[in-house]
Structures are given as structure tokens and as C-alpha cells.
Amino acid sequence: MPRQARLDVAGTLHHVMLRGIEKKKIFDDDLDREGFVSRMGKLALETQTKIYAWSLLSNHAHLLLRSGPGGLTQYMRRLLTGYAQAYNRRHQRRGYLFRNRYKSIVCDEEVYFQELVRYIHLNPFRAGLVSNLRQLDRYPWSGHGVLMGKVQYSWQDADYVLSWFGRRAGQARRVYRRYVAEGVNQGHRPELVGGGLVRSLGGWSAVKSLRRSGERVLTDERILGTDDFVGRVLGEADRRTRHSFSSLLTGR
DSSP: OOOOOOOOOTTOEEEEEEEBGGGOOSOOSHHHHHHHHHHHHHHHHHHTOEEEEEEEOSSEEEEEEEOOTTHHHHHHHHHHHHHHHHHHHHHTOOSOOBOSSOEEEEEOHHHHHHHHHHHHHTHHHHTTSSSSHHHHHTOTTBTHHHHTTSSOOTTBOHHHHHTTTOSSHHHHHHHHHHHHHHTGGGOOOHHHHSOTHHHHHTSHHHHHHHHHHTOOOOOOTTEESOHHHHHHHHHHHHHHHHHHHHHHHHTO
């Protein structure tokens, strides 16, 4: 079955997941992580991409970002290609570093923004890279420490994220920290990272409820959002496709 086209419109909120080929490491040590983070931030500024949440693990990484004028593809191509070349040079290796295609999910910001920030920033805790939230507050390879004011990466849009939790920075940090703590026992959230129908509807409980009622809804594995949101995103993608095809035919 052919892969669906990536939904790539400037200004769209994306949850991006990238993994090493054959589940191999993409970060061997802190020098690798420093190189990736530096490149991620520099390119974000150059392409006007907004980075809201991120976390690095040994063989994969998560990003929550809003694409700039050039779209998601431009940013990710430069980030992954540049990092892979630097990694191969440093470790004297050849060949692909990442799986052929990173996963990106268009997200309904109003419904899922806070949940995604929390989920992504708890990844190091779930992976056992830190043993408690106090360590996570100072963990340098995640955007959580930036939101807590313990880690400094000026390119991360911490102000926008904190604005979801309060008007003043101090209050917002306290509310955000409590919100993160409440998510510690949630474990893996498949509806936020995969599952097609399950993801679009918001979890298995929603799927089962709709099945019992016989209701049909619009879903798409590339989109995390409500039925209405999925419809709007697909409608815009269809309009853009038809416009591009028409321009190709007319030469305009």
C-alpha cells in the first residue's frame, strides 16, 4: 500500500518522531546530542520554525513544532541530513542513520497542545534516563528544563508554552510542573503517537463508544484531532493539491 502524502502546510502544528535505522542509536554521547540540539535550534531560527517541546533518547527523538514559511519538509530535511553527515564523519561510518521516513502528525492545537508537551517531555522519565521529576527539571536533552528555567536554549518558544498555563512566568511554571507530575503514571499514550482511527478519535474508549452507537466519523492516520478538525485539514490539503495541479496545467 503506497504511503500517503505528508500534510505540510506552513504554520501547522506537528508532532514529529524520528528513529534510527533498525532501531539503532542515533546519539552515542553528549557530543552527538549537543550537535543535534545546536543544529535544531539554529535551523529553527533560520526557517522561522517554532519549537515548543522536544526530547532526545538513545535511538529516537520527539519534536513538537510549528512549521515556518517553507513548511515542515524543508526544516526536517536540513536537520536530518546535516546531522547524519556530521554523525557519520565523527563516528567514521557510512550509510543511513535514520529510518527512511520520519513520522509527522498534524495536531489539533486547541485539544492536544498541553497533552503533547507533557507526553514529549516525560519521555526521558519513561525511558529511565532520569529517575524523578527533579532530575528531569535539569535534564539538558529535553525542552522541559527550558520551561522550568533550569536549562537555557533561547530558540525554544518557552513563553508560548507557558502562556497555556498562566499569565505570569512563575505561576505558569508551577501549574505546568503540577500538570507534568499528574501525567507520570499515564505511561505510554498510543493515541498520541500512532493508531490511525484511535489517535484521531482520542483513544480506545472513544472508538468503542462510537462503534456501539454506530456513528461514523472522519479519521486520518496523519492527523490527531476531532472529526471537524480532520475534515478541515483534509479539505485544505485537497484544495492545495487541486490548485497545484491547475497551476501545472496552465503554467501559472
